[in-house]
Structure formats: C-alpha cells, structure tokens
Amino acid sequence: MYEMKRLGRDAGELTALADHLTAHGLVLEMLAGPLPGIYDPTGPRKLLFAFFAAMAETERENIRQFALKGPDTAGRKGKHDRRPPVITDDMLHTVLRCRTLGESVEQIQPDLFIPTGKRKGQNRSVASIYRALAEHAKREAYPEAVGPAPADFAALQADEVPGPPPRSH
Structure with a gap:
C-alpha cells in the first residue's frame, strides 16, 4: 500500500503506471484518500485521478523544496552540520597534549569516550x-581562512560572489 505521491515522481508517471497496471490485468485500488475504490482508466473517475495525481506531485515538490531550504538556511547562519563534532575541543586539547x-x-584512542548518544561510552x-588532527593543522597553518570561510560559503549559497578580503597596509 502506497500513497499516490510515493508511486511516481510526477502526475504523468503516476497516470502511466496506473494505465500500465490495468493494461496487464492488474487492478489498482485506492484504499484511502480522496478516491477510495478501484481505479478504472476508462471510467469517469479518470479525470479525478489525474487531478489528484497532479496534487500529489505538487505536494511532493513542496516537501522537496522544504527539505532543500533547511540546509541553505542553516548555511547562511553559519551552521553546516547539525551533528555535534566527533572530536570536541576538550578531546582535541587532550590529544594535542598527549601527542x-x-x-x-x-x-x-582508548582514553577518548563518546559522551552522548547511542554510542555513549564507546x-x-x-x-x-x-581527521581532527589534520583539521587542527589546517586551522593552524591558515588562520586567516578560518573566519571568512563560513561567510564566503553562505554568500555562495545565496548566489552572491564574495569579494577579495580587504587589505591592511
């Protein structure tokens, strides 16, 4: 059992799938939604099926657009990943001291434990x-790039071209 918006990528594909199934002797039955009952591609409900298939396509596209908007908005705010860092600053400090x-x-490695989540204690x-040591080495080697990089990334996501950094004399 599937929702209409899950059966095809667009209304045309959904209608073609329904026609293909009935052409091969299979019966498409809507169990819920606006058109419960058996789909008959020759009957009067064909127009309604096409309408609701188009509505399902629109809903699917709206969900897709909403899902794509989230990371863009987070990127503009300087947040690029919702997960906490694998190696926290405290852990990195410990690693650097031990090194x-x-x-x-x-x-x-045996002294670094995961503090939260389903792998807590591992x-x-x-x-x-x-990886954390390599990132730290990059930050140390190029400190001037650490601050502007998130702002440049956010500008690129907003279709703006970041300019060169201002020169200090």
Whole structure:
C-alpha cells in the first residue's frame, strides 16, 4: 500500500503506471484518500485521478523544496552540520597534549569516550582522531581562512560572489 505521491515522481508517471497496471490485468485500488475504490482508466473517475495525481506531485515538490531550504538556511547562519563534532575541543586539547608527550594516536584512542548518544561510552575511532588532527593543522597553518570561510560559503549559497578580503597596509 502506497500513497499516490510515493508511486511516481510526477502526475504523468503516476497516470502511466496506473494505465500500465490495468493494461496487464492488474487492478489498482485506492484504499484511502480522496478516491477510495478501484481505479478504472476508462471510467469517469479518470479525470479525478489525474487531478489528484497532479496534487500529489505538487505536494511532493513542496516537501522537496522544504527539505532543500533547511540546509541553505542553516548555511547562511553559519551552521553546516547539525551533528555535534566527533572530536570536541576538550578531546582535541587532550590529544594535542598527549601527542606533545610522545604518545601515539593508538595509545590515546582508548582514553577518548563518546559522551552522548547511542554510542555513549564507546571509544572514538583512530580515523576520527587523525581527521581532527589534520583539521587542527589546517586551522593552524591558515588562520586567516578560518573566519571568512563560513561567510564566503553562505554568500555562495545565496548566489552572491564574495569579494577579495580587504587589505591592511
């Protein structure tokens, strides 16, 4: 059992699917919604079916647009990921301190626990630690890019072209 908006990408595809099923001797029965009952492609309800198929297409497109709008809005606000960072600032500080003492990532990894969520109490992966160290090294190497990058990204999402950074003399 499927909703009309889930059977096809648009009204034409949905109508073609219904016609294909009935051409092969299958009966399409609407169990709920505006047209409950058996769909007959030759009957008077064909026009109503096409209308409601178009409405389902519109609803599907509205849901799609709404889903696409969320990340754009978050990006303009400087939020690019809803999940918390895998390696928090405190964890990174611990990793950096341990690394200066000569410990390997493999030696540090058992001491880093996931604080919340369904994996609470488990250890962070070695790959996550290496990724956090690489990101930290990038931030240290290019500090002038850290601040403007989210603003530039938000401007690109808003179809604006960011200009060059102002020069200080």
